[in-house]
Amino acid sequence: MSLELPTDRLLIREWELGDAEDALKIYGADEVAHWLTPEWHPVNETDAMRSVLHAWIEAGPNLIPPAGRWAIVRRQDGQLVGGLSLKLLPPFEEDFELSWALRPDVWGRGYATEASRAVIAWAFEQGIEEVFAVARPRNERAIAVARRLGMEWVGETEKYYDMRLQVFRLRPG
Template sequence: MIPTLTTQRLTLRPFRLDDADFLFDMYSRWEVQRFIGREPKVMTDRTEAIERAQRLASLDHPVHGVWAITETETGRQHGALLLKELPASGSTEPLQPSGNIEIGWHLHPDAWGRGYATEAATRVLQHAFDNGVSRVLAVTYPQNAASQRVALRIGMRDLGITEDYYNATCALFGIDRPAESPATPPTE
């Protein structure tokens, strides 16, 4: 089961089937979708959101996942935070894992500019490093300055432009586990 994580303002929880309406509202907006995927497109049918909610709700991994970013005090949803295997560029579909871990964020426009992506991503990085992940990468469209600013705010370094992932030209960012973070999951 994907663990629930918390920050000062946010609860990062597994997605549920009843999140379909939020997912449809967020992913049916061009301003959200324009920098997602090799060929960005908006959701046009609520059935797509139901299918995505079902897929996200079924994820079961102790470290990787896709979390619903929610405001702890109100329960209001703000977006999604991803920590997953990063696909390598290649000639066959589906693309194969690169051996690297990717962090990413998709925020509803109503949540932009409030620091939610930075806060959520910082917490998920901590979760990854506490569970033995040694390096996390982020890829963005080269034009996606807002996501690049988030990557820098969470301590990632700009690693330049690459075509190593997603069969796309991406701006690449990376961060290594700090020396003081445990190399293996804590035991209690």
């Protein structure tokens, strides 16, 4: 779903093929890739990242709204600092999962929380009733972001991605 959503410091926008080099600083970083879902395959070069972005861009119109994948850009200087996605969780594709990934050099600045709040508010305006986030039990940064977003801890499950995950949920209001 096409989206351009400004926050105080950020712009959440569609991915572009020209983002490949900057996206590689996110999705190619070991510190980030380590925490991504098992379906993620490490990306080590710009051409491979460009192929991933191409696949995301092409898949976008076929996603069930309000699902999508977006770039997070710092408004101050136009630097791409991260990515967000809102997608249906496997295996039953009933629940919307919000996920985020940031360049390691910008961790700790509140960008994940700020961008996620904006996308969650927008998603609720689109009519979805709840948003989930899942994190590996030792991914303290992701768990902290989920808590800062006001997400409720639901429990632990192996339902998603065939691995043990902490599950968090947020409903409107």
